[in-house]
Each structure stands twice: as structure tokens, then as C-alpha cells.
Amino acid sequence: MNKEIIRTVELSKIYKVGEIEVPALKSVNLTINESEFVAIMGASGSGKSTLMNLLGCLDEPTDGEYFLDGVNTSKLIKNEYASIRNQKIGFVFQGFNLLSRTTALENVELPLMYDRSERIKDHHKRAIEALERVGLTDRMHHIPSQLSGGQQQRVAIARALVNNPSIILADEPTGNLDSVTSVEVFCLFQQLNAEGITIVMVTHERDFAMFAKRIIEMRDGKKVKDMMIKESMNAQHELERILNESIVYED
Amino acid sequence: MKARVILKAAIKSILKSRMRSLLTALGIIIGVAAVVVMVAIGDGAQLTVEEQIASLGSNLIIITPGTSSTGGVRGGMGTFNRFTLDDVEKIKNEATLIKGVSPLVRSGGQIIGGTGNWFTQIQGVSEDYLEIRSWGLQSGEFFTERDITAKAKVCVLGSEVVENLFPDEDPIGQQVRIRNVPFKVIGVLKSKGQTAVGESNDDIILAPSKTVLDRLSGGRFISSIQVSAASSDKNSAAQAELKSIMRESHRLEEGEDDDFTIKDQSDIAEAATETSRVLTYLLASVAGVSLIVGGIGIMNIMLVSVTERTREIGIRLSVGARASDILVQFLTEAVVLSLSGGIIGVLFSILVTYLINNYTDQVAYIKPQIVAIAFIFAGAIGIFFGFYPAKKAAALNPIDALRYE
Ligand SMILES: Nc1ncnc2c1ncn2[C@@H]1O[C@H](COP(=O)(O)OP(=O)(O)OP(=O)(O)O)[C@@H](O)[C@H]1O
Numbered sequence: 069m070n071k072e073i074i075r076t077v078e079l080s081k082i083y084k085v086g087e088i089e090v091p092a093l094k095s096v097n098l099t100i101n102e103s104e105f106v107a108i109m110g111a112s113g114s115g116k117s118t119l120m121n122l123l124g125c126l127d128e129p130t131d132g133e134y135f136l137d138g139v140n141t142s143k144l145i146k147n148e149y150a151s152i153r154n155q156k157i158g159f160v161f162q163g164f165n166l167l168s169r170t171t172a173l174e175n176v177e178l179p180l181m182y183d184r185s186e187r188i189k190d191h192h193k194r195a196i197e198a199l200e201r202v203g204l205t206d207r208m209h210h211i212p213s214q215l216s217g218g219q220q221q222r223v224a225i226a227r228a229l230v231n232n233p234s235i236i237l238a239d240e241p242t243g244n245l246d247s248v249t250s251v252e253v254f255c256l257f258q259q260l261n262a263e264g265i266t267i268v269m270v271t272h273e274r275d276f277a278m279f280a281k282r283i284i285e286m287r288d289g290k291k292v293k294d295m296m297i298k299e300s301m302n303a304q305h306e307l308e309r310i311l312n313e314s315i316v317y318e319d
Numbered sequence: 320m321k322a323r324v325i326l327k328a329a330i331k332s333i334l335k336s337r338m339r340s341l342l343t344a345l346g347i348i349i350g351v352a353a354v355v356v357m358v359a360i361g362d363g364a365q366l367t368v369e370e371q372i373a374s375l376g377s378n379l380i381i382i383t384p385g386t387s388s389t390g391g392v393r394g395g396m397g398t399f400n401r402f403t404l405d406d407v408e409k410i411k412n413e414a415t416l417i418k419g420v421s422p423l424v425r426s427g428g429q430i431i432g433g434t435g436n437w438f439t440q441i442q443g444v445s446e447d448y449l450e451i452r453s454w455g456l457q458s459g460e461f462f463t464e465r466d467i468t469a470k471a472k473v474c475v476l477g478s479e480v481v482e483n484l485f486p487d488e489d490p491i492g493q494q495v496r497i498r499n500v501p502f503k504v505i506g507v508l509k510s511k512g513q514t515a516v517g518e519s520n521d522d523i524i525l526a527p528s529k530t531v532l533d534r535l536s537g538g539r540f541i542s543s544i545q546v547s548a549a550s551s552d553k554n555s556a557a558q559a560e561l562k563s564i565m566r567e568s569h570r571l572e573e574g575e576d577d578d579f580t581i582k583d584q585s586d587i588a589e590a591a592t593e594t595s596r597v598l599t600y601l602l603a604s605v606a607g608v609s610l611i612v613g614g615i616g617i618m619n620i621m622l623v624s625v626t627e628r629t630r631e632i633g634i635r636l637s638v639g640a641r642a643s644d645i646l647v648q649f650l651t652e653a654v655v656l657s658l659s660g661g662i663i664g665v666l667f668s669i670l671v672t673y674l675i676n677n678y679t680d681q682v683a684y685i686k687p688q689i690v691a692i693a694f695i696f697a698g699a700i701g702i703f704f705g706f707y708p709a710k711k712a713a714a715l716n717p718i719d720a721l722r723y724e
Pocket residue numbers: 083084085090091092110111112113114115116117118119
């Protein structure tokens with residue numbers, strides 16, 4: 069059995085909008101182990117993003133506990149929260165969230181700038197390595213507006229990778245991308261997962277969820293399904309198939 | 320993070336949004352430059368006035384007829400006991416704490432001579448007058464006690480009179496007719512510029528007091544008595560002495576009010592500096608307004624960019640920046656921007672004052688403390704509006720900062 073990375077106990081989140089309370093997450097219990105590849109699915113408004121933000125320490129729960137890599141995060145102060153985000157989590161957003169007017173390389177270096185442990189000496193070299201892993205070394209001096217959506221998302225993934233996090237969390241990473249580019253991103257995720265990196269991602273499309281090894285389904289803020297996939301789809305094969313099809317179509 | 324890294328990041332960030340940085344700095348540049356230049360012009364004017372007052376004569380004391388009440392309002396000027404040469408004679412014989420004394424007989428009129436005619440004021444004075452006023456001669460000589468006793472028809476011209484009557488020739492030895500009385504020109508005064516109250520000290524003709532009394536003003540009364548104290552620290556003692564001499568001369572009983580007023584430079588200076596101080600205040604308030612306008616400009620730009628910057632802060636927080644990291648970054652940015660804007664503003668104002676001093680007849684003088692005040696004020700505005708929104712954003716949850724609209 070692999071090591072436990074994530075465990076939530078009765079995790080709940082209630083948003084307050086003026087007088088109205090919106091219960092977005094209701095007592096979710098969830099355990100995720102090292103080197104898992106989990107897809108979270110569910111209808112719009114079912115609480116997927118809310119859960120991801122809590123797992124990513126970007127937001128604080130209203131109730132319940134969250135253990136990340138053995139640490140009880142509900143007992144942490146703000147600065148320790150920041151350190152956890154920096155050291156243990158790589159977050160990939162649907163909207164990329166790259167710094168504008170800042171090169172790909174500088175964007176990838178950003179988490180290293182806030183690394184107080186200073187375990188990585190050569191920021192430059194390390195960032196280039198991360199860009200190599202996502203296959204973007206030829207574009208590292210470009211700024212986001214000079215990159216395609218898929219390339220921007222790969223920069224964001226390189227940024228998530230650069231600090232060697234315990235886990236990569238991706239909230240609809242392909243939501244803004246076309247299907248070919250999306251499959252390319254899943255290729256990258258499968259590759260990283262094969263290297264032993266734990267990945268949790270949200271997706272709307274069942275086809276894409278099949279690239280993962282486990283599917284969790286949410287409904288009305290609750291976890292309603294949690295199942296292992298016996299045989300995941302291989303994104304590399306899928307990509308080749310789509311490309312062949314489009315060539316046929318062009319003829 | 321090391322200070323060098325922080326500074327580098329701040330400068331990078333400033334250069335990244337050139338337009339925003341430029342506009343912010345511009346607000347500070349204009350604010351600082353406006354304040355410094357405006358106040359420099361005001362201070363320059365004040366300085367000019369002070370210099371002119373000093374040139375009135377270092378120990379000058381002026382006695383005028385009429386009382387002055389304690390409140391400074393003069394009453395009954397010239398209604399009784401006007402001055403005569405006897406008063407001057409008595410001061411000359413009895414005063415011990417003075418260097419010189421001269422009557423001042425004012426007259427005026429048409430001067431004909433040289434190339435044409437000119438209308439100016441004629442002052443009848445004694446041989447001590449030049450020294451009393453600390454004036455100098457450009458050429459020729461001044462009249463002597465003998466000229467006065469003899470009621471000689473000689474005169475000394477101010478430089479402006481020379482310019483108008485003798486533009487191309489040496490006036491010394493020439494004749495001018497003052498109200499039809501022929502006078503021989505024996506000297507020319509050095510140019511002195513304007514007086515504190517704005518009249519020209521150069522548009523003037525000096526002649527022996529008795530000659531002017533006899534030939535021009537027609538009477539025995541003189542306008543005022545001008546005295547110079549032996550030294551500036553004897554000034555008040557000399558004034559007391561003059562007071563008792565004048566009271567005796569006018570036969571005033573014990574308890575009777577003075578029928579004359581003794582003034583020294585400080586009284587005159589006060590009136591003149593008061594005028595220029597009003598000017599300085601006026602200019603300073605104009606400058607203050609431009610500083611506020613500049614400040615509002617900075618504020619606007621900073622507030623407009625808050626959305627963009629809040630997202631940036633959200634991104635930084637989400638990859639592990641602490642609130643303190645964000646604050647240090649934004650504070651450094653604001654300081655670098657304000658400082659460079661302030662420096663450019665000061666350099667700009669130095670350039671402008673240089674131009675004013677060299678290409679206009681205004682004088683501008685930059686006081687270091689004004690530079691400091693403008694600098695600090697503009698800097699504080701820049702820093703506050705650069706820093707305060709960042710402080711608010713850094714306190715948010717990363718996800719709220721990312722969602723900010
Ligand atoms: N900041 C917020 N303030 C108030 N309510 C919120 C906020 N964020 C989300 N909600 C509400 O919480 C519920 C869950 O939202 P969430 O964003 O987690 O859904 P989701 O599953 O990610 O949906 P989607 O697939 O559309 O992204 C929704 O009803 C939403 O309206």
C-alpha cells in the first residue's frame with residue numbers, strides 16, 4: 069500500500085453571501101495515496117472547485133479537518149499555509165493564471181522565489197528543467213500573450229512541477245483548450261504520473277476522466293461515487309488516433 | 320529574500336508596466352517640480368527685497384513730521400511743526416551717536432538738457448547723503464558743504480536720468496535746466512535698481528538742500544531728515560538721542576506727544592517683506608494645488624490598476640508567497656517609483672530655476688527644506704497609494720484575490 073498523501077475528515081465549506089449561506093461542500097471524507105491519478109467529476113455547481121481550492125490550501129474550510137502529507141492543516145497559521153502551498157502543492161488553474169508581461173521562464177521560477185528552505189540553489193537551471201519536462205524549452209523567453217492556450221497551460225504545469233510538490237492539483241486544466249490540445253495535456257499528466265507524481269484533477273468530460281486511474285463523483289457538495297478504473301485509456305494512443313483521423317478527414 | 324533580489328524584482332515590475340509607471344512618476348514629477356519652482360520664485364522675490372533693504376543704508380534712520388500712534392496709524396501728518404533746516408543743524412551739532420545727517424527736500428519737475436527733456440524727482444540733500452544711503456558715484460564728484468552754504472547750482476544725476484538725457488555723451492560739466500533754473504552736472508550716481516516699494520532709485524536728481532529750498536521748492540520746510548547711526552548696534556541709542564534733540568528743538572513740554580516719527584530700516588523692511596511674503600504664500604498655495612492634483616493622478620492610476628494587481632497578488636499567494644513578501648515587493652516598487660519621480664522632479668525644477676535666473680529678470684532661489692518637503696509629500700502620496708491597495712489584497716485568501724473584480 070502506498071503512502072497516504074491526502075485525507076479529509078468531514079470537510080465542509082459554507083460560503084456566506086450577505087445573509088444567505090451557500091453550503092458548497094458537505095462533510096466530505098476522502099483519502100488519496102501517493103502516485104494516484106484521480107479525476108473528480110460532477111455537474112456544474114456540485115462543489116468540485118470548492119473541494120480543489122481546499123485541497124490546494126487556497127481557501128479555508130468552514131468545518132472538518134484536512135491532513136496533507138501527514139500535517140493537519142487546520143492547525144496552521146497563515147505563513148505556514150503559504151509554505152505548504154509553496155512546498156507541497158502544485159496548482160494548475162483552468163484560466164492558467166500566469167503573470168502577464170512576464171516570460172515563461174520567469175513564471176516558472178516564481179515559486180522558487182518564495183521558497184524559504186532554499187533547497188534549490190540554481191533557480192534558472194531548475195526552471196529550465198521543468199520547462200523541458202513539459203516540452204517548452206524553445207518558448208521560454210516568450211510572454212503568455214505570445215503563447216497558445218495549450219502552451220500557456222504547459223507553462224502553468226511546469227510552474228506546478230518546479231518545486232517538486234507532493235501533489236499536483238488541476239481544476240479543469242483543459243477547460244479552455246480544444247480536444248487535441250486537451251489530450252496532449254493528459255499525455256503530459258500520464259507521463260508525470262508514471263514518474264510517480266500524484267495528480268488530482270477536475271474534468272467535465274467522462275472521456276477525459278478515463279485517462280485517470282480513479283474517478284470521484286460529486287453531487288450537491290457530497291461525494292457520491294468513488295471508483296477505480298480497471299483499465300485507463302492511454303492518452304498517447306488516443307492522441308495518435310485523433311491525429312490519424314484528422315489526416316483522413318483532410319484527404 | 321535578499322534586498323538585492325527584491326530591488327531587482329521591483330525594478331523589473333516597474334519596467335514591465337511602463338505606461339502605468341510613467342504616469343505615476345509623472346504625477347510625482349509635476350507635483351515636486353511645481354512646488355519647488357513656485358516657492359523658489361517666491362523666495363527669490365523675498366531675497367531681492369531683503370537685498371534692496373540692505374542697500375537702503377545699513378544704519379539709516381528716517382525722521383518724518385507727524386505723530387504715529389502706538390497702533391502704527393499715523394495721524395495729523397504735517398499739520399503742525401514741520402521740519403526746517405534748524406532741526407537738521409541742531410542734530411548735526413548735538414547728536415553724538417550719528418555718522419551723518421541730511422535734510423531731504425523733495426521737489427520735482429521738468430528737466431531740460433542734453434538730447435531732450437525728462438520729468439523726474441529732485442532731492443535736496445546734504446553732503447552726507449551718499450554715505451547715509453550707502454550710495455556710490457559712477458563718475459564725477461558729489462557736492463560739498465561749501466556748495467550747500469553757497470547755494471551752488473550744481474547737481475548729481477541718477478543713471479536713468481543720464482540714459483534719457485545724455486545717452487551718448489558724458490554729462491559731467493554739462494548744463495541742465497531744472498524748472499528753468501540752470502544747474503551744472505558734477506556727478507553721476509551708480510545704478511541701484513528698484514526700491515523695496517517699487518520706485519526707481521535711479522530716476523532721481525540730487526542737489527544741495529539750500530539750493531533746492533531756495534530755487535525750486537520755494538519755502539523753508541523740508542520733507543524729512545535722514546540720519547545714519549554711528550554703527551548698527553548704536554541704532555536704538557541713536558534713535559533715543561534723536562528723539563530728545565527733536566523734542567527740545569520743537570519745544571515740546573513734558574507729557575506732550577511727539578510731533579515727529581522716527582523710523583529705522585526694520586520698520587521699512589517689515590512693510591516690504593510683508594508684501595513679498597504674501598506673494599510667496601500665493602505661489603505656495605498654487606504649488607500646493609498642483610501637488611494635490613498630481614497626488615490625485617497617482618491615486619487614480621494606482622486604483623485603476625488594483626484589479627490587475629490583485630490578480631497578480633493572487634497568483635503570487637497561490638504559489639506560496641507570504642503576505643509579508645507581497646508587502647515588501649509593493650512597498651519597494653512604490654518607493655523606487657516615488658524616489659525616481661521625486662529626483663527627476665527636483666532636477667527639472669533646478670533646470671527651470673536656472674532658466675528663470677538666466678533668461679528672465681525674476682530671481683528664483685531653491686531652499687533645500689522646500690525640496691525635502693515636496694519630496695517627502697509626493698513620496699508619501701506615491702507610497703501610500705501604491706502600498707495601501709496591496710496591503711488589502713495581501714490579506715485576502717489566494718482564491719479571493721484571484722477572483723477579485
Ligand atoms: N465565492 C463564492 N461565494 C459564494 N458562493 C460560491 C462561491 N464559490 C462557489 N460558490 C457556490 O458554491 C457551489 C459550488 O461551486 P463550485 O465552484 O465548487 O462548483 P463546481 O463544481 O466547480 O462547478 P463548475 O463545474 O461550474 O466549475 C455553487 O453553488 C456556487 O454557486
